[in-house]
Amino acid sequence: MKKICPSILSADFAKLADEISEVEKAGADIIHCDIMDGHFVPNITFGADVVSHVNTITDLPLDVHLMIENSDKYIDSFAKAGADYISVHYENNNHLHRLVDKIKSLGVKAGVVLNPATPVLLLKNIIGNLDFVLIMSVNPGFGGQKFIENAVDKVIELKKMINEFNPDCLIEIDGGIGLNNIKLVSDAGVDMFVCGASVFKSVDRVGVIKEMKRLIS
Numbered sequence: 001m002k003k004i005c006p007s008i009l010s011a012d013f014a015k016l017a018d019e020i021s022e023v024e025k026a027g028a029d030i031i032h033c034d035i036m037d038g039h040f041v042p043n044i045t046f047g048a049d050v051v052s053h054v055n056t057i058t059d060l061p062l063d064v065h066l067m068i069e070n071s072d073k074y075i076d077s078f079a080k081a082g083a084d085y086i087s088v089h090y091e092n093n094n095h096l097h098r099l100v101d102k103i104k105s106l107g108v109k110a111g112v113v114l115n116p117a118t119p120v121l122l123l124k125n126i127i128g129n130l131d132f133v134l135i136m137s138v139n140p141g142f143g144g145q146k147f148i149e150n151a152v153d154k155v156i157e158l159k160k161m162i163n164e165f166n167p168d169c170l171i172e173i174d175g176g177i178g179l180n181n182i183k184l185v186s187d188a189g190v191d192m193f194v195c196g197a198s199v200f201k202s203v204d205r206v207g208v209i210k211e212m213k214r215l216i217s
């Protein structure tokens with residue numbers, strides 16, 4: 001079943017509990033947490049303590065996207081904080097097999113993230129180990145960016161690889177996803193849709209999530 005994953009990067013942190021409760025009641029399936037350290041990407045967000053707090057607010061699964069250096073040093077803390085999914089970037093992790101195995105050993109689903117300029121073919125030798133792949137459809141670091149169109153071709157290419165080597169692996173997409181393109185990427189093969197501004201900046205979050213679910217059903 002395809003899943004809507006609102007990103008709290010676009011939420012109002014002054015009333016985070018209310019924001020999360022509202023999208024949960026509106027039909028969100030997963031809460032997406034963007035972790036940025038100001039080194040790998042040009043922004044700083046939050047760490048494991050906030051994820052732990054979010055875990056007390058909602059019963060929804062937590063999807064933690066690590067846009068940080070030295071990811072291996074922080075896997076345990078995010079797993080302990082309540083992460084159900086943890087994804088790490090291909091671009092800055094030299095020992096992906098070891099890192100993926102560590103994530104899975106903690107009972108957490110493991111994913112690898114590809115930046116817009118990183119080719120799908122680089123995943124061939126690890127795709128069989130993954131629970132999901134996250135395709136970035138913007139350059140990571142900030143919310144509210146414009147969707148990069150060639151992400152659709154990457155999803156199609158990735159879907160072919162998954163069908164051949166690991167049919168259980170899911171595809172997630174993050175960046176500029178909204179009502180105008182969610183059906184397009186769904187038809188290409190996406191299973192999990194990270195939606196930040198398109199949900200949290202909407203005056204009708206219930207209506208937006210309901211319409212998204214209709215479009216991907």
